Amino acid sequence: MKTKLEVKNLSYSYHESTGETTALSHISFDVRDGEFFAVVGPSGCGKSTLLSLLCGLLKPEEGSILIDGIPREKSRAVIGYMLQRDHLFEWRSILSNVSLGLEIQNPRHRFPFARANAARRQTEEQNRRDLLQMLRTYGLEAFRDARPSQLSGGMRQRAALIRTMALKPDILLLDEPFSALDYQTRLEVCDDISSIIKTQKKTAVLITHDLSEAISVADRILVLTARPGRVKTILNIDFGPGAERPLERRNAPEFSNYFNQLWKELKYDETTV
Numbered sequence: 034m035k036t037k038l039e040v041k042n043l044s045y046s047y048h049e050s051t052g053e054t055t056a057l058s059h060i061s062f063d064v065r066d067g068e069f070f071a072v073v074g075p076s077g078c079g080k081s082t083l084l085s086l087l088c089g090l091l092k093p094e095e096g097s098i099l100i101d102g103i104p105r106e107k108s109r110a111v112i113g114y115m116l117q118r119d120h121l122f123e124w125r126s127i128l129s130n131v132s133l134g135l136e137i138q139n140p141r142h143r144f145p146f147a148r149a150n151a152a153r154r155q156t157e158e159q160n161r162r163d164l165l166q167m168l169r170t171y172g173l174e175a176f177r178d179a180r181p182s183q184l185s186g187g188m189r190q191r192a193a194l195i196r197t198m199a200l201k202p203d204i205l206l207l208d209e210p211f212s213a214l215d216y217q218t219r220l221e222v223c224d225d226i227s228s229i230i231k232t233q234k235k236t237a238v239l240i241t242h243d244l245s246e247a248i249s250v251a252d253r254i255l256v257l258t259a260r261p262g263r264v265k266t267i268l269n270i271d272f273g274p275g276a277e278r279p280l281e282r283r284n285a286p287e288f289s290n291y292f293n294q295l296w297k298e299l300k301y302d303e304t305t306v
């Protein structure tokens with residue numbers, strides 16, 4: 034399979050008046066096209082920093098990031114990201130919230146017919162149809178005119194995912210997107226959302242501190258050491274065709290082996306630092 038994302042020798046430090054914090058040190062890994070790649074590591078090891086570097090919010094101090102073989106800063110690839118908090122706006126309806134990404138990308142989206150030429154109007158209409166289709170598919174159609182506060186935590190996260198997916202991202206970055214949800218909802222939403230991402234064959238990088246969540250969704254898991262984050266190991270996860278969905282994986286016999294393997298990698302790290 035083609036390589037989508039290459040991270041080579043990436044390092045990053047925060048500089049403050051009180052001193053320097055090296056967050057990441059010489060990180061290298063590849064993510065394949067369509068792969069679901071998870072990153073785990075102790076709190077403060079630089080996971081969110083890594084995501085900020087991948088989406089361009091931070092500039093690498095050393096090393097490089099390539100998307101489809103092109104340096105990140107020159108690439109035209111669309112990167113979507115989803116964070117722990119859903120950042121839905123209470124004063125907007127669900128439909129208007131999920132179209133927000135498109136509106137920002139193209140301010141005229143809010144006025145679909147204002148001075149738009151035929152081609153643009155067609156794209157906008159197509160985008161709107163896609164949005165409505167996604168709301169239907171993901172069980173939010175009846176809530177298109179509702180306010181975010183009328184939705185459950187899980188439905189809000191689905192709305193946040195639709196908003197991100199509307200931009201048709203080439204790569205999806207997810208920074209602990211389920212951690213604000215209660216346990217039961219988290220299992221359900223994780224199952225939903227990872228199925229959506231897999232059905233659409235998106236390349237995804239999921240940051241999580243929840244080992245079982247990583248095992249339940251990922252094709253591979255990158256384990257980072259405690260700060261400064263370095264690559265400890267990259268674990269291949271393969272449950273075979275019978276257990277594709279997270280909830281099926283959690284019930285598969287291999288699950289606990291993977292869990293113990295990951296647990297050991299992290300525990301060993303803590304005792305040696």
Ligand code: ADP
Pocket residue numbers: 047048049054055056074075076077078079080081082083260
């Ligand atoms: P993680 O997401 O793995 O918990 P982060 O990437 O958020 O870790 O942070 C890595 C390290 O960098 C932590 O020690 C954190 O305190 C530090 N850090 C994060 N953001 C900043 C910042 N804006 N300024 C200074 N230090 C920061």
Ligand code: MG
Pocket residue numbers: 080081082
């Ligand atoms: Mg973080």
